[in-house]
Amino acid sequence: MIVPRSFYLRPTLEVAPDLIGKNLVYHSQAGIVKGEITEVEAYIGQDDLACHAAAGRTPRTETMFWEGGHTYIYLIYGMYYCLNVVTEAKDYPAAVLIRAVRPIEGIDIMCQNRFGKVSKHCTAAQVTHLSDGPGKLCKAFNLTKSQNAIDLVKSSDLFIEDVGRRIDQSKILTTPRIGIRQATEKLWRFFLPGS
DNA sequence: GTACAGATAAACT
DNA sequence: GTTTATCTGTACA
Numbered sequence: 001m002i003v004p005r006s007f008y009l010r011p012t013l014e015v016a017p018d019l020i021g022k023n024l025v026y027h028s029q030a031g032i033v034k035g036e037i038t039e040v041e042a043y044i045g046q047d048d049l050a051c052h053a054a055a056g057r058t059p060r061t062e063t064m065f066w067e068g069g070h071t072y073i074y075l076i077y078g079m080y081y082c083l084n085v086v087t088e089a090k091d092y093p094a095a096v097l098i099r100a101v102r103p104i105e106g107i108d109i110m111c112q113n114r115f116g117k118v119s120k121h122c123t124a125a126q127v128t129h130l131s132d133g134p135g136k137l138c139k140a141f142n143l144t145k146s147q148n149a150i151d152l153v154k155s156s157d158l159f160i161e162d163v164g165r166r167i168d169q170s171k172i173l174t175t176p177r178i179g180i181r182q183a184t185e186k187l188w189r190f191f192l193p194g195s
Numbered sequence: 196g197t198a199c200a201g202a203t204a205a206a207c208t
Numbered sequence: 209g210t211t212t213a214t215c216t217g218t219a220c221a
Contacts, residue, residue, distance in 0.1 A: 043213075051213090052213080055207075058206080060205075075203095075205065076205090076212065076214060078203030078204035078212090079202070079203050079215080080214050082214085097213055134213070135214045135215060136215075178213070179212080179214075
């Protein structure tokens with residue numbers, strides 16, 4: 001079942017760990033690509049220095065202010081895209097960065113997007129690390145700026161599905177966020193070890 | 196397996 | 209001009 005609007009309108013620190021174990025699904029040109037979310041980070045409000053919206057409402061961060069359930073995709077380090085899921089009410093800027101997924105379906109499509117060849121022509125290491133980082137995930141799924149501001153609740157091409165997978169909350173580890181120079185004291189990264 | 200430089204563009208000072 | 213919510217190739221253990 002597709003995750004409903006109410007899921008995203010809750011406090012971000014509840015939504016973030018709840019996303020773990022859900023499937024990210026994308027009906028791309030090349031076919032269906034699907035993966036289980038295993039790692040996320042929360043970015044909450046204008047008081048969070050690491051949150052892009054802390055600098056105010058700009059063209060880049062506009063979708064972060066939209067109603068929960070939309071995508072926020074931006075270009076980082078000049079060459080990689082990062083996928084976020086917007087949370088909470090309209091005009092409150094908060095989002096969850098999807099940092100990693102475990103490939104479930106469309107593995108050959110992901111290999112084509114990342115390495116330009118099907119899985120049997122890739123090394124084992126390449127397949128193991130297909131989508132275990134925010135930039136890799138977007139490349140594997142072929143997500144770019146053109147998928148920014150999509151409504152995950154209404155879209156039939158890009159959405160998050162709940163397959164009833166039960167995650168033991170005690171198995172979810174919490175650490176400081178990655179690559180942040182400020183506000184690293186916040187334990188807002190959630191992930192499943194061994195994925 | 197870890198350690199480093201390098202690539203590259205948008206947003207900000 | 210500097211920083212950035214990253215990844216890859218090369219070097220060496």
